[in-house]
Amino acid sequence: MNVKRERIEIVIAGLIIGVIASLLVFFGNPANMGFCIACFLRDTAGGLGLHRAAAVQYIRPEIIGLVLGSFGVALIKKEFSAKGGSAPVTRFVLGFFVMIGCLMFLGCPFRMILRLAGGDLNALLGLLGFVLGILAGVFFLKRGYSLKRTYAQSKLDGVIFPVIQVVVFILLVAAPAFIFFTEAGGGPGAKHAAIAISLIAGLIVGALAQRTRLCMVGGIRDVVLFREPKLLMGFGAILVSALICNLILTAVTGTSFFHLGFAEQPIAHTDGLWNCLGMLLVGFGCVLLGGCPLRQLVLSGEGNSDSAVTVLGLIAGAAFAHNFGLASSANGPTGAGKIAVIVGIVVVALIACLNTFKKK
Amino acid sequence: MDADLYQVTYIITFFSHFGAVRYKQLCCEEGISCRMMPVPRDLSSSCGTCVRCEDSYLPPTDACAEEIEQIAAWDGRQYTTLYHTDESEG
Numbered sequence: 001m002n003v004k005r006e007r008i009e010i011v012i013a014g015l016i017i018g019v020i021a022s023l024l025v026f027f028g029n030p031a032n033m034g035f036c037i038a039c040f041l042r043d044t045a046g047g048l049g050l051h052r053a054a055a056v057q058y059i060r061p062e063i064i065g066l067v068l069g070s071f072g073v074a075l076i077k078k079e080f081s082a083k084g085g086s087a088p089v090t091r092f093v094l095g096f097f098v099m100i101g102c103l104m105f106l107g108c109p110f111r112m113i114l115r116l117a118g119g120d121l122n123a124l125l126g127l128l129g130f131v132l133g134i135l136a137g138v139f140f141l142k143r144g145y146s147l148k149r150t151y152a153q154s155k156l157d158g159v160i161f162p163v164i165q166v167v168v169f170i171l172l173v174a175a176p177a178f179i180f181f182t183e184a185g186g187g188p189g190a191k192h193a194a195i196a197i198s199l200i201a202g203l204i205v206g207a208l209a210q211r212t213r214l215c216m217v218g219g220i221r222d223v224v225l226f227r228e229p230k231l232l233m234g235f236g237a238i239l240v241s242a243l244i245c246n247l248i249l250t251a252v253t254g255t256s257f258f259h260l261g262f263a264e265q266p267i268a269h270t271d272g273l274w275n276c277l278g279m280l281l282v283g284f285g286c287v288l289l290g291g292c293p294l295r296q297l298v299l300s301g302e303g304n305s306d307s308a309v310t311v312l313g314l315i316a317g318a319a320f321a322h323n324f325g326l327a328s329s330a331n332g333p334t335g336a337g338k339i340a341v342i343v344g345i346v347v348v349a350l351i352a353c354l355n356t357f358k359k360k
Numbered sequence: 361m362d363a364d365l366y367q368v369t370y371i372i373t374f375f376s377h378f379g380a381v382r383y384k385q386l387c388c389e390e391g392i393s394c395r396m397m398p399v400p401r402d403l404s405s406s407c408g409t410c411v412r413c414e415d416s417y418l419p420p421t422d423a424c425a426e427e428i429e430q431i432a433a434w435d436g437r438q439y440t441t442l443y444h445t446d447e448s449e450g
Contacts, residue, residue, distance in 0.1 A: 002402070006400075006401050086376070141377055142381075144382075145377070146376045146377065147376070148376065149375030149376050149426070210405065213406075215407055218398075222398050225409070226396065228398050231407075290377075
């Protein structure tokens with residue numbers, strides 16, 4: 001129970017991850033989007049043709065790297081454990097609506113931090129909603145919310161998701177005609193670092209996140225539940241290092257990696273209410289899932305098939321969001337997106353109630 | 361130096377957060393001093409909730425056995441596993 005050592009490790013990991021995220025923008029990723037699990041799953045869904053929003057179609061190697069980095073370290077450390085069976089369909093639905101919330105805000109909790117590190121103050125409203133959503137989830141956790149326990153599964157069940165990542169990576173490199181790529185200048189999907197750089201970045205972050213159990217939701221949840229700030233310190237370390245790295249890059253390159261304010265932020269809108277409500281849905285759903293989208297990817301690499309199903313829910317949510325006009329844009333949220341977020345909050349609240357008060 | 365160094369404490373991990381909540385309630389009913397906390401990294405890569413008992417712990421009985429994943433004793437330097445659910449592949 002060396003809490004001090006765990007805190008030092010997660011802060012170091014957070015500092016490294018923040019630098020990597022900032023550098024990915026330097027190497028070509030969209031601004032304030034060195035990493036965004038929601039955006040990258042959305043882009044990957046587009047690359048696979050699951051939606052036809054031409055501006056956001058690219059199989060992101062960072063996602064592949066995150067899963068395989070976690071998988072590799074879990075194998076080496078003998079922590080790979082195939083398990084699942086804890087309400088997979090419920091988790092799929094929660095994942096689906098978490099993505100709807102992310103695409104209302106235009107970013108996952110990870111990108112929320114990176115947006116703050118880039119000076120985007122709209123993310124403060126997102127952070128407010130995120131905290132409120134986590135508090136709502138903790139309310140149910142304290143009253144006995146449970147999706148029931150996991151059980152050991154066959155090794156094959158745990159390995160399939162990492163194997164799928166390898167197949168998707170081959171599709172990215174081989175680029176057959178049925179894989180979609182955003183045309184140059186056609187939108188965020190066209191902005192990306194070189195494949196090798198993105199993959200290595202994903203592998204490193206996946207490995208670090210597996211070792212430290214880094215989780216954006218867990219940080220605030222553990223402070224509220226246990227007064228334990230360890231995970232939150234990782235969260236803070238990413239913010240600090242990405243901010244410093246952005247300022248250094250701005251000074252060195254002459255290109256703006258930091259722009260303080262609300263207006264004209266990259267891939268963001270200024271509707272504070274819906275930034276807040278979108279992230280409220282994300283925080284609420286993620287507490288019920290037991291971790292943020294980054295954590296779900298890492299757990300899926302460790303052999304957790306429930307988390308793999310959650311990731312599939314996130315991907316399905318992304319595809320729906322772009323097929324039915326639910327995702328926001330720089331112009332702001334859409335009417336359909338607002339309805340979807342409200343529906344999402346209601347559905348997540350229902351799932352919370354039914355798994356808290358109905359049965360024991 | 362860690363205040364726990366010479367006092368054995370018991371860490372009980374669970375398959376769900378709810379398992380920890382219920383176990384803590386059972387401990388309180390038995391007068392066992394305990395509190396909930398995040399699972400130590402050395403014990404698991406999972407980020408769930410565990411229960412830390414100071415002097416004694418509630419052994420896995422019918423009331424809580426299914427939710428308990430493992431029980432470990434911490435002597436200030438290392439963990440000794442006292443109980444671990446035996447699960448074969450499904």
